[in-house]
Amino acid sequence: MTTAATAPAAAGRMPRQIPYIIGNEACERFSFYGMRNILVPFLISSVLLQYIPAGVDRESAAKDVFHTFVIGVYFFPLLGGWLSDRFFGKYNTVLWFSLIYCAGHACLALFEDSRAGFFTGLFLIAFGSGGIKPLVVSFCGDQFDQSNKDKAKIVFDAFYWIINFGSFFASLFAPLLLRHYGPSVAFGVPGVLMFIATFVFWLGRRQYVNVPPSGADPDSFLAVSRTALLARAPGQGRPGLVIAVLGVAIAVGLLVLWALSLRGMAPGWWPDDFGFVISACLALGVLIAFGGIGTSMQLERARGRHPDAAVDSVRGVLRVLIVFALVTPFWSLFDQKASTWIIQGREMVVPHDSWWWPSWLVMEPAQMQALNPLLVMLLIPFNNIVLYPALRRMGFQVTALRRMGWGIAFSGVAWVAAGVIQLWIDGGDDVSLAWQTLPYTLLTFGEVLVSATALEFAYSQATQSMKGVIMAFWYLTSTFGSLWVLITNAAVRNDAVTASIAGTGYSENAFLMFFFAAFAFVAALAFALYARRYPMQDNYRVA
Incomplete structure (x- = not known):
């Protein structure tokens, strides 16, 4: 492995080591979304939840496990980033956490009937996945210098595309593996992909540019x-x-x-x-x-x-924290597409008799999640090429904060649509799974407005020395998003709360869907009010 000082990239050329990083990301994303998207349906039907107390249904218990797992995935980036920056550097940290990640997948495949073994696997995957999450993209950026920085945008676009590519196919095929071959194979295949990801990353070890860890920062x-x-x-x-x-x-x-x-x-x-x-x-x-x-x-x-610059940078981070806090309700809605919406889909009818339904491919409600990455790949170019230019011609300023605020609001609209579908189901009618296309489309549009924009916003607001801190706090927004879900699930187990819900005439599922929609609308309003007085900064590096 070379260092940044001794191995500059060839002038104007794409670094030769980039394919190893991209290949690693493709396999890792398939492995992660493959296991993540079948976790709830597996838990609902498995023997692992036999321990749940009387009065707690299996679906609610499965949601608790899923969102606890998500909390871990987005908490451990704090540890991975700290170890990398302070002690070991990005390459070593990514490699070691990837090996832990592989061990977690092995536990899922081997211990499908063991609560201790399976939950240990979930912990190891959360630990490993979270540990590498803040590092791979920045490690990729380390491979570029002033001579070929124009190639970096191409690679980062490829990164985002690969993430959604892996998520799309994982969402389609993992539920089929679970249905036809059982949990050992369904969890084992993502494990094999994660091992391949680690091996591919290791293969490039002699070509990587390795920026040494920065050590302790007296002005952190x-x-x-x-x-x-x-x-x-x-x-x-x-x-x-x-x-x-x-x-x-x-x-x-x-x-x-x-x-x-x-x-x-x-x-x-x-x-x-x-x-x-x-x-x-x-x-x-x-x-x-x-x-x-x-x-x-x-x-x-x-x-x-x-230094004054360090003090001003901390002030900027504290302002961004308020923005991030108001985004956490969005994640509480978004991550439930892999829990609450799958559970709803199980109550719906897959329209195999319709000529337009791809029955040869989409057989399980969990496969509807493939719509999300597919729509992301379509909506991002649509927004950039069609929607945003059209809004500017109409006189609307499409700022980052406005996009994020509208994204939170669109997530609320998506949950209103899901709630209406739930009322339809509760009425006793056979409801086609195809109707879930509407809330998925609305939620994905909200995701594109919030998630992609937030990274751009955070980068521009943080000075160079605080960009790592900002990313750590950004990952925590998903942690707190799932926290709100766990708190809500705990609340509806209270007899007084369930009696109040029953008094509304809605089922518990429908009530919670409208509740989360209202949660998003309140957050969007608060976000808009704060955004009006937020002092925008421009901390892009001077060329």
Whole structure:
């Protein structure tokens, strides 16, 4: 392996090592989405959920497992990014986490009847997948320099295309493998693909440009925040520190309540279904919120002890955090397409008798998820070539924040459509699975407006030294999105809540769909109000 200083890319040429990285990404994405998209249907019908208590249905328990897994996938990027930047570098971190990833797939294939073995596999996949998530794209970017940077955009476009290509075929074929060959094969094939991904990545080891780890940064986000909170100002107290300490106390209290609940000693108002994952995520959210508020109150005290640029960069990150917090409801809706919508699809009729339905390919409700990556590949060029230019000609400014706000709103409309379909099902009619095309299309349009735009927005708002911090917080938006789902699932197991839902005349499924739609609409409104006074920055690198 070479270093950035000794092996510049050939002038104007595509780096020879790029195909290894692209090949790795293609196989890894197929493996991830292949297992992810069959997880809920497998759990619903497996013996692994025999432990669930009376009164909890298997579908709700399967959703809990799925969203707990998603929380892990988007939490562990914090660890992977830190290890890479501080100690091991991107190549070593990606390779080692990939081996853990492979071990997780092996557990799924080998322990389909063992709760401990299967759930260990899910943990290892979340750990491995999350660990490499923030690194592969940036490692790819490290292979370029000033002489061939014009080729980087081609490769990043290929990355996005490969992700959706892998997701599309995985969504189509993994449910068929589960149906015809059983869980060992259905989970084993993605495992083989992940092993191939790791092998392909390893093959390029002698050609990669390896940027050394940066080590400790005395002006990092945490270092500046710590200085701001602890610094004293003449004649003034430290109200920001009080707020931050209060956040720590609340976070510790949440974990203590969880520990007490294990012994049956928690107070009566503490929900029985608030396990470790929910409690720990709530504690993390409290730490980020209270710590961010406290730091913002005293941030100016860090000037003089840290460069002004570092202090201003932290201020920018804190502003972006508010934007990200308002995006978390979108992810609570989006990730349920692989849980709640699959469960709804199982109640619908696959229209095999219709001449226009591809019965030779689409046989299972879980395969409807293939619409998402297919539509992404169609909608992105449509938006860039047709929709956005047309809106500009009409006098509408298509800013990043406006796109994100409308994307959250469109996700709400998608869930209204899903709720109407659920009412139709609850009425006793045979409803064609084809009707799910409508909510999938609306949700994917919202995804394109939110997800793709958010990366562009975050990059422009963060200075070079804070781009890694911004990406870590961006991944956490998915973690908190699934947290809202787990909290909602826990709430509907409360007798008072279920009685209130019954009083509306809606089924629990239909009520929750309209609830999540309202959740998105409120978030979109709050997002729009904050966006009106958000001070946009431009931190693109000067050529």
